[in-house]
Amino acid sequence: MHGILTTPDGGVAHGAFGPDGLFAHPSNGIPSPRSLAQAAYDVLEAHGLGYLLWHVRFDHGELAAVLHRAGFSSTPYATHVLSLGQSHADLFAAYRKTRRNEIRQSQKKGCIIREATTYDDVLQYCAVHAKLAQQKEGFRVKYPAELIFGLLQLPQPATLSLAEVSGQVVAGALFIPDGDSVFYWHGAADRDFSDYFPTGALVDHGIQAAVARGAKSLNFGASGSDSLRDFKASFGAKPASNWTFTIGRRESLRTRLGRSLRRLFQPTRPVSPLLIVAC
Template sequence: MINTPTAEEWDAFVLQHPRGHILQLSAWGDLKSQYGWDADRVAVCNANGDVVAGAQILFRPLPMRLGTMAYIPFGGYVTADEQWPALWQAVREVSKKHGAAFLKWEPGFYTDEHVPDFAAMGFKESPQTVQPPNTIMLDISDSEDDILARMNQGTRRKIRKSLKNDIAYIEAVPEQVAQFTDLMQVTGERNDFGVHEPSYYALQHQLFVPDHAALILAQHEGEILAGVFVFAVGDTAQYISGASSNVNRNLMASYGVQWQGIQWAKARGCHTYDMWGIPDEPEDQLEAQFQERSDGLWGVYGFKRGWGGQVIRSAGAWDMVYNPLIYGAYKVAIAVR
């Protein structure tokens, strides 16, 4: 049986699923729906009406009114492998209603799990990803001393310094989000990457805090020096965005606030902390080039590498084509960008 689950039904399924992810919660669909996407959900249910498989799908218009791109970020969940065909058929039907020319699926990370055969399901490897495919994962299941011991010496020293500089670490209330968004603008300009508009972060805070996220700020003598937006579903937390001031950088607030984010995740029972996004290069190339590069995600890799994590690449992006002609035009457009 196929149906459209309510937000409550869908979230209950995501939160109990071992691969549940923040980007599949209904609130993420609500957030993206305010910024150029539409969101829909589809579920495969058993005879009792319980959700056993499903996906939250985002839709974004393609140029020249050529329909939409359907997109499933870090989702597409089943409870048994034989449910995949029914799920993809249900996704196709929903995508058709939204005029999708193709479906882009980013399944996420597979560590100890069986990796599905994406090609056998009808997908082809995509020429374009939406989320950064490469990340650094920290094991935070051990004691704080063990977590610190895995970091490099410079990062440990800076964390300890940040805890001695009369910095107060606070979880932001809605009225303080604007201070974080100001810092995001500063950080984006300094490290040469794009940031969202202020209202995006305000809505993100409204939708996710306190149930699934925290915005942690570092404050010194009344001034906000750094902040991290940390999310969590299940046993994994994600550090999705962070910012720091250009002043008083010697106080190492960006290290202290990140350490507070790790402690927040650990207190929630998380075992893994995802540093969310580094350059899409093999680890040997990352290590060879990070001191020379500062463009894009290279600017933050030097910071993230010191926290003692493991470089892990996701399964990337995979496309299922519904309209070959429009998909062909999309591939050409990507190639010439």
Template sequence: MLTGPDGWPGLADDALATGTPLTLRCFSENPATADPRLRAVGEAAWHGTPLNCTEDELYMRISSTSRRNLKAAERNNVTVVASTELDAVHAFHRLHVRLRKNKYRLLAQPVEFFERIWQQFTGADAVITLLAEVDGEVAAGAMYLVWGDTLYYKFGASLSEFLPKRPNDALYWAALRLALSRGLRTVDWGISDLDQPGLVAYKRKWASEERRVVTLRGGPDPTPKTEVGTMLGELTRLFTEPSVPDEISTQAGALLYRHFC
């Protein structure tokens, strides 16, 4: 672990000596950002919610918009179920496939990817899947990991037709309450690209801490997109057409996703 600026040069010397492309992300105050051998190629926002408070105090810390949306979710009979079971992971993955396909025109990670995460953490009940339901139908979901004294938000998905009922607000609040009940120190909402202002603004409603994360690159630029990469892009476009059944898109993701990594 890098504990101070004096340790960075030696670490960077070893990493850059190979002449291979190097990409890293760090907070903006990290000494790596001042290294002239690295160039900044991106910036994102990180959000976190400290839990050094009671539930009532936490409720008053979130934005007034979030509090209004929580009342709307309650009026719309949105219920949230927290589970550490694999069935909940599978239910979340179905949402994830639909969101990636219909909103972003991307293939989803295969279900085996999520199953392996669950297998690695399930012994400590450290994979928590939250599912928001409206009249018995899953409207939104999120997967969280517990590590140390922190609850980490990892994946989220929701169905657009349910958004007016505010299922995502119900999910976020349920996650905060769950972390508080477990005696955790903070909720880490992860990073959001600055070209997604809607997502950044949404996380700001729940987080009381915000920091900048910089993407740095050293060495030669990564290999340009190849003919294979172009082909994968075209296959993605075809398999995420609205006319393609979700099950086919799911199978395509399972077959092709490893080639994107």
């Protein structure tokens, strides 16, 4: 499993298994609830963290159950998952008719799908994402080109697929291998080229690549809006739930009682907005 340490400005240092919405699972099997809890507390203590987030994948219910038995609370969140136990041709035939037509139109109009191989490729994709972020609200995180390019250099590398029209990058999608699954982690498209349907063509390309590598599923990630859920469902993806567990520092009974008494006898004071951090 992998962790990342982050310290928001004015906030509490915390860690994550895995970082930025990626998922983590013990590589040597699932230990007992007590051992799992102790390992998590050891990470908190060793790095001086206030809390730890653990993202658990939709099909790792056994791990989620052990974390629950260890006493950790979780928040489920919706995703969509496409099972890949058949050929790409059969999967394509199950797409919604309008989606199949758009993908065919994308090809006929000359939209070409290729893989990013150079740092300049990544910069072009980041430029598309930056343009979209200016047009659309809700883009809180803009990942640097160095991070994305680094993901392409891993021993089990991520794949950044690009859609080009007349040699110009107009969209991209980042797929990360995750054991026997593939995670559609990031994507952006230039709205000026929406008539070329590049996003649908990119997802279809990602599905074809996932089938070729023998993956069992394609995890589409969080499904927060009706339009996003409908887009994913048009490929045949079905609703599922991931979990995010929050693991805080282990405190003694004396510490918890002391904090409760202080809250009881101290007057309530307004919280400074500087201390409210969205993570």
